[in-house]
Amino acid sequence: MQEALLQLITPTGLFLIIFGTTLGVFVGAIPGLTGTMLIALTLPLTFGADPQYAMTLLISIYVGAISGGMISATLLRMPGTPASIVTTFDGYPMAQNGQPERALGLGIMASVTGGLISWCFLLTLAQPIARYSKEFGPFDYFSLVMMALVLIATIGGKSILRSLLSGFLGILLAMPGIAVATGETRLTFGITELNDGFQLLPVLIGMFAVNQILRDIIDSAKPQTAKPISTQGLALKISDLKKHGLNLVRSSLIGTWIGILPGIGANIGSVTAYSVARSTSRNPEKFGTGCEDGIVAAEAANNATIGGALIPLVAMGIPGSVVEAVLLGALVIHGFQPGPRLFEQSPELVYTIIFTCLFANMAMAVIMCCSIRTLAWLTKIPRAFLLPIILTFCVVGSFAMSNRMFDVWVMIGFGILGLFLETKKIPLAPFVIGFVLGPIAEENLSAGLMGSGGDWTPIFTEPKSLAFLIIAILLLAVPIYRGRQRAKRSQ
Amino acid sequence: MKVPSKQSRIQAIVFLSLLMITVWRLSSMISPDLPSQFPQKPIQIVVPYLAGGGTDTFARILQKSLNHEDALGEEFVVTNKDGGSATIGSRQVKDAPPDGHQLLCHHEGIIATQLAGVVDYGPEAFRPIAQTGSIVLLMVVRADSEYRNLNDLLQAAQKKPNTIRIGANQGSPAYFICKQLLAEFPGADFNFISAGGAKRYTYLLGGKLEAGIFSLAEYVSFRNSDDTPENDNILAIGNFGDKRHPTIPNVATSTEQNLKTRAENAYYIWAPKDTPDDIADLLARTFRDTLKSPEVTQELQKLSIDPTFRSGEELQKHLAIRVEAFQKISADAKTELPNFPIWIIGIVAILLISVIVSNIVTPNLAETSSPSSSLNNKGATFLGVSCLLILIAYVAALQFKIPFGIATPLTIFLMGLSISKFKRKHWLILGIIGLGFSLTLEIVFTQLFSVALP
Numbered sequence: 018m019q020e021a022l023l024q025l026i027t028p029t030g031l032f033l034i035i036f037g038t039t040l041g042v043f044v045g046a047i048p049g050l051t052g053t054m055l056i057a058l059t060l061p062l063t064f065g066a067d068p069q070y071a072m073t074l075l076i077s078i079y080v081g082a083i084s085g086g087m088i089s090a091t092l093l094r095m096p097g098t099p100a101s102i103v104t105t106f107d108g109y110p111m112a113q114n115g116q117p118e119r120a121l122g123l124g125i126m127a128s129v130t131g132g133l134i135s136w137c138f139l140l141t142l143a144q145p146i147a148r149y150s151k152e153f154g155p156f157d158y159f160s161l162v163m164m165a166l167v168l169i170a171t172i173g174g175k176s177i178l179r180s181l182l183s184g185f186l187g188i189l190l191a192m193p194g195i196a197v198a199t200g201e202t203r204l205t206f207g208i209t210e211l212n213d214g215f216q217l218l219p220v221l222i223g224m225f226a227v228n229q230i231l232r233d234i235i236d237s238a239k240p241q242t243a244k245p246i247s248t249q250g251l252a253l254k255i256s257d258l259k260k261h262g263l264n265l266v267r268s269s270l271i272g273t274w275i276g277i278l279p280g281i282g283a284n285i286g287s288v289t290a291y292s293v294a295r296s297t298s299r300n301p302e303k304f305g306t307g308c309e310d311g312i313v314a315a316e317a318a319n320n321a322t323i324g325g326a327l328i329p330l331v332a333m334g335i336p337g338s339v340v341e342a343v344l345l346g347a348l349v350i351h352g353f354q355p356g357p358r359l360f361e362q363s364p365e366l367v368y369t370i371i372f373t374c375l376f377a378n379m380a381m382a383v384i385m386c387c388s389i390r391t392l393a394w395l396t397k398i399p400r401a402f403l404l405p406i407i408l409t410f411c412v413v414g415s416f417a418m419s420n421r422m423f424d425v426w427v428m429i430g431f432g433i434l435g436l437f438l439e440t441k442k443i444p445l446a447p448f449v450i451g452f453v454l455g456p457i458a459e460e461n462l463s464a465g466l467m468g469s470g471g472d473w474t475p476i477f478t479e480p481k482s483l484a485f486l487i488i489a490i491l492l493l494a495v496p497i498y499r500g501r502q503r504a505k506r507s508q
Numbered sequence: 509m510k511v512p513s514k515q516s517r518i519q520a521i522v523f524l525s526l527l528m529i530t531v532w533r534l535s536s537m538i539s540p541d542l543p544s545q546f547p548q549k550p551i552q553i554v555v556p557y558l559a560g561g562g563t564d565t566f567a568r569i570l571q572k573s574l575n576h577e578d579a580l581g582e583e584f585v586v587t588n589k590d591g592g593s594a595t596i597g598s599r600q601v602k603d604a605p606p607d608g609h610q611l612l613c614h615h616e617g618i619i620a621t622q623l624a625g626v627v628d629y630g631p632e633a634f635r636p637i638a639q640t641g642s643i644v645l646l647m648v649v650r651a652d653s654e655y656r657n658l659n660d661l662l663q664a665a666q667k668k669p670n671t672i673r674i675g676a677n678q679g680s681p682a683y684f685i686c687k688q689l690l691a692e693f694p695g696a697d698f699n700f701i702s703a704g705g706a707k708r709y710t711y712l713l714g715g716k717l718e719a720g721i722f723s724l725a726e727y728v729s730f731r732n733s734d735d736t737p738e739n740d741n742i743l744a745i746g747n748f749g750d751k752r753h754p755t756i757p758n759v760a761t762s763t764e765q766n767l768k769t770r771a772e773n774a775y776y777i778w779a780p781k782d783t784p785d786d787i788a789d790l791l792a793r794t795f796r797d798t799l800k801s802p803e804v805t806q807e808l809q810k811l812s813i814d815p816t817f818r819s820g821e822e823l824q825k826h827l828a829i830r831v832e833a834f835q836k837i838s839a840d841a842k843t844e845l846p847n848f849p850i851w852i853i854g855i856v857a858i859l860l861i862s863v864i865v866s867n868i869v870t871p872n873l874a875e876t877s878s879p880s881s882s883l884n885n886k887g888a889t890f891l892g893v894s895c896l897l898i899l900i901a902y903v904a905a906l907q908f909k910i911p912f913g914i915a916t917p918l919t920i921f922l923m924g925l926s927i928s929k930f931k932r933k934h935w936l937i938l939g940i941i942g943l944g945f946s947l948t949l950e951i952v953f954t955q956l957f958s959v960a961l962p
Contacts, residue, residue: 057559057588058957064572148740151714155701178866182859189852195593195626196848197702199678202626204849209599212626213591227899234895237927238888279706334729335706342558349565352810356729357736401928402941405920408899412906413949413961419589419596422907429900443863455852460702463845467701468673468716471845 021368024069025376034373037074038380041081042088042388048095048226048407049414051218052082053340058417060347068351069369075347076370079340080132080377083323084385087124087316088392092117095226095407099217100319102449103287105225106172107304107311114307118389123309124316125385126257127265131317132378134269135276135324139331140371144360147332150277155465156475160485161278162458165288167493169447171295172305180447183438187451190215197460210423219415219428220452224445226411227432230404232439237400261313264294272318276325279335285457286325288450290318292492301496302503305446324374331367333357519936526943530913533947546787550583552610553777556597558590562725562811566641566775567613569807570798577801579794593617595627598778602633606780608787611637615773619834620681631827634778637788638795639818639826641808643773644724644753645685647746650712652738653719658746658765661719662689666696675703675711675720681773682721685748687837688769712742719745723773724753724812748772755812771833774816776823792819891926898923912950912961917942 024030044055056075063071086101091108104124111120138146153161169184170177193204194214205211258265268290275286294314295304304311326337334356336342348355353363360367415428435445469475476482553571555564567586574584589597594617601612612634622630647658655661665672676682678700690696703711708720709730722730722744732741744759748771752761762769777795779788798804799815808815818826902919906912920942928934953961 060559061568061586062956064568151710154711154714154716155703176863176866178859178863182856182863185852185856185859189849189856192849192852197677199845201624209627210596212593213596216591231892231896234927235888235892238891279710329706333710335710339558342561346559346561346565349811350568352807354729354810357732361733399928399934401924401934402937404927405923406941406945408923409916409920409945409949412899412903413953416961417953419591420587421589421596422903425903425906429903433896459848464701464703466845468699470670470699 018364018368021069021365022372024365025073025369025372029070030073031376033070033074034077034376035380035384037077038081038377039384041078041083042085042381042384043081044078045082045085045098046088046392047410047414048089048093049222049411051098051414051418052079052086053098053343054218054414054418055082056340056343060343060350063347064350068348068353069366071347071351072344072366072370073373075344076373077377077380079344080320080323080374081381081384083319084125084128084316084381087128088121088385091120091124091312092392093226093407094229096221099221099453100287100322101315102221102225102446102453103291103315103319104312106291106315106446107306107308108315110305110307111309111312116307120307120312121385121389121392123257123261123312125382125389127261127268127313127316128320128385129378129382130265131269131272131320132324132374132381134266134317135273135321136371136375136378138273139324139327139374143328143332146277147329147335150279150329150333150335153278153481154479155461155463155468156479157481157485158278158461159458159465160476160482160489161275162285162454162461164485164489164492165285165292166450166454166458167489168288168292169450170493171292171496172444172446172450176442179443183443183445184447184451187448187453188455190220191452191455197456197463199463210421213419215427215431216418216424217453218418219424220431221449222411222415223428223431223433224435224449226407227428228435228439228445230408230411231432231436233400233404261310264310264313265317268294268314268317269321272321273325273328275318276322276337277328279329279337285454286322287315287319288454290314296492296495299499301499320378327370327374330355331360331370334359516933516936519940523936523939523943526940526947530917530943530947533950534911534913546608546790547580547582549609550585551580551608553584553586554597554601554610554612555586555588556590556594556612556614557588559588561590562723563613563615563775564588565811566808566813569804569811570613570640570795573798573801573804574794576803577798579798580790593621593626595621599627599629601778601780602629604780606635606782606784608779608783608791610780611791612778613640613775614778615643615775616681616830616834618776618778619831620684623684623834624678631778631831633781635781635783635788636823636827637777637779637783637819638792639774639776639816639823640795640799641775641813642816643775643813644747644749645682645771645773646722646724646727646744646748646756646759647719648712648722648727648742648744649719650715650739651736651741651743653743653745655719656745657760658689658762658767661745662693662696665690665698666693669695669697670699672698672718673701673716674698675708675717676700677702681771684834684837685721685769685771688771688833689767691837692767692769709742713740724755728755728812753812775813776827789820795819894926895923898926913946916946916949920945 041052044050045052056078059078063074082098083100086096086098087104090096090101090104091112094105094109096102096105108120108124170181172180193211195202195212202212271290271293272286275289291311291314294310295301298310326341329335329337330341330345336345345355353359353366411428412425415424416422418424438445465475553567555567557563571584571586589600594614598612598614598618601610604610619630621627649655655664661672674686676686683700686698690698701717711717712720727744730742744756746765747753747759747761748769749761796817799817805815898919902915905915921938924934924938950961
């Protein structure tokens with residue numbers, strides 16, 4: 018442990034952390050480019066390097082990218098990474114209401130808290146916690162996903178019907194391709210490129226970035242009604258920490274805990290934390306309109322999932338997300354044997370990973386705070402310069418993920434679809450949640466049903482599964498019930 | 509006439525120098541296309557999986573050594589084209605020009621996807637260059653399992669069909685092995701549960717599966733130290749290879765257990781079907797030399813991959829045997845799963861109709877909520893549509909192989925101009941941004957990350 022620490026606080030170690038985090042923040046903030054892509058592209062460059070330094074660089078990028086995604090999500094409503102979709106729900110409205118710096122400030126505070134809380138678990142309890150992921154069966158996973166999926170009914174609009182339509186449309190459009198359970202292709206209509214379905218990244222870039230760019234272009238042709246931007250700076254006070262303390266801790270715990278479960282990853286962590294924050298809030302109707310609690314919940318949870326997802330990686334050699342799978346590959350290439358004995362065999366490497374996680378979180382906070390002024394300036398660049406550049410990034414990003422032009426066309430198609438849905442007052446948030454979670458739900462439900470011989474009852478008889486379902490129903494019902502009560506009272 | 513200001517003069521100089529760099533780069537790209545020696549340009553090894561996966565790691569080990577030895581005088585570049593059970597990448601190489609510059613690194617999943625009906629082509633659609641390694645496959649149970657060998661497991665599956673839960677995705681090589689085993693025990697059947705990679709391992713530990721098939725590499729990394737409690741560790745009960753493996757000498761082979769089923773997986777290098785003999789031979793020799801280098805042997809040993817090499821006639825024969833072994837088994841998937849797509853389509857249709865109906869009944873919700881709907885301004889809509897068309901034209905240009913360095917600056921320039929309503933003072937700046945930006949992107953991607961841009 019000391020050796021690992023000593024190696025990290027050498028000039029090279031610190032340089033790599035700062036360099037990696039900065040790069041991550043920067044790339045994460047560009048719509049169209051993601052941390053996963055950057056890590057996958059950087060990986061081959063690290064082959065010749067010292068393995069500990071290589072991991073330091075890669076993990077710093079990971080932490081930076083997840084946090085950096087918040088910037089474009091808040092300022093431009095273009096989530097830089099899938100993990101920051103939820104941040105757009107409240108971050109963008111808040112920035113539009115003239116408080117971009119405040120929104121970013123809250124996001125940074127939440128990110129750091131989330132990162133640190135999950136880090137504590139990673140350091141102290143990695144071994145025992147990782148063991149618990151094996152207790153989960155397919156039905157448990159399914160119900161867990163349902164917990165997050167119910168959000169499609171409640172988020173992003175006044176009409177539940179429209180939200181549901183959007184959500185199910187998302188689930189439907191995630192279906193073409195090879196069915197995980199049966200290995201058969203479906204809904205591809207003979208288009209071989211569709212064998213792989215619509216990829217998340219081009220769909221996300223299309224729905225949000227391309228759609229938003231087209232919208233901005235259209236708006237730029239109209240007389241501007243610019244809102245005054247408050248220059249109160251970060252405006253974070255100790256009282257903020259107190260005000261959001263409970264939410265911070267709760268969302269961080271949810272993020273850590275969900276991050277541990279393999280294959281569930283950062284997306285569902287922030288969705289669930291957001292959903293819980295909304296349901297326990299006294300003003301659930303404020304969510305989606307620029308609510309501070311929403312930003313805090315989303316950002317605390319998505320940073321916490323990093324620490325959480327590193328737990329099974331470090332303790333059992335199981336990747337929790339796509340990025341982790343790449344990191345795992347990096348370990349293998351550097352000659353390590355990731356698995357339950359990694360800690361025993363190469364403790365110095367494990368401690369390097371753990372402490373990089375800590376330092377990168379701190380570096381991220383400093384970098385983000387320093388650059389916030391510059392970032393808010395981003396919104397002042399003439400649109401004529403900014404928008405074409407972002408659009409090029411989107412094209413390159415969609416392409417570079419799997420080197421296919423097909424993905425770029427998918428991006429454009431979903432951009433047009435997004436624009437169309439929004440003009441028909443159908444919210445996009447449920448669509449994306451359905452698109453991301455639908456396949457995970459289906460995969461686990463299928464595995465469960467295959468195991469039970471087509472019997473559905475285990476969903477209700479397995480204790481964990483039942484508990485998650487009950488929570489899902491509560492998450493759905495409580496805000497509706499409270500809304501009704503409020504309406505009654507105000508009458 | 510107005511004298512140009514100092515600022516715009518600087519801008520003009522920057523613009524011109526960027527333009528010159530771009531032209532210079534483009535002209536160096538269009539080199540005369542003479543049918544000369546192979547290779548003329550970097551050789552792409554397409555990996556049909558994500559970076560960091562098993563196949564990717566394997567390919568990169570070969571690549572490192574190939575480039576280190578500078579075997580053919582040109583770089584080898586690994587490109588990841590994942591998705592569609594590896595068929596996205598395999599199809600690309602199948603359809604590539606047969607000049608040896610695009611190769612596929614893939615294992616026997618290429619046979620399985622054909623038989624499972626995912627794609628209509630298999631090994632016969634390629635020219636196999638070489639087998640470059642073989643992977644031992646094992647049947648693995650939880651260490652405290654009552655099944656101590658393959659016969660135990662299969663007899664149980666025979667006595668009580670469908671009760672033994674096996675983690676294997678339908679249509680995967682693991683699934684085919686299980687089917688082969690079951691064929692030896694009439695009436696026996698497994699309950700197949702789709703669970704890939706790490707999930708198979710956690711499910712096994714958590715008692716959600718009775719057994720699963722792992723590669724030796726997976727087994728070696730997931731197997732915990734011997735003093736771990738037995739309910740928290742895994743144990744191999746059968747090796748499907750020819751002989752016992754030195755890493756796990758205690759695990760008996762299936763042949764030793766009086767079973768006929770034998771299986772292994774192997775990595776192959778594939779080229780497009782009509783690749784000429786001389787190029788194929790040259791590539792085969794290059795891969796053989798690399799595989800024999802001590803550097804690669806050592807790396808592969810760490811991954812528990814045996815450096816088996818086959819090429820030419822021998823390889824053809826081997827593949828024929830492997831394909832036959834797969835074909836013997838019917839890959840029909842028995843699925844009692846609900847038809848999810850139909851359900852979801854039904855729900856979407858119902859919701860769509862309800863939304864439309866509610867729109868007709870209470871139309872005010874849809875239209876009045878936002879008086880300044882963004883699409884009601886004609887000029888603005890026109891601008892939006894034209895920018896969309898520029899974008900589509902840009903992507904189409906890239907699709908038809910117009911160089912990135914030309915299409916990108918043009919797009920940025922045109923779109924920026926339309927947005928700024930053709931302001932004169934923006935012309936130069938946009939030109940600079942367009943050229944500078946596309947140059948930077950191109951250099952970062954092609955030089956630093958060695959990824960080809962569209």
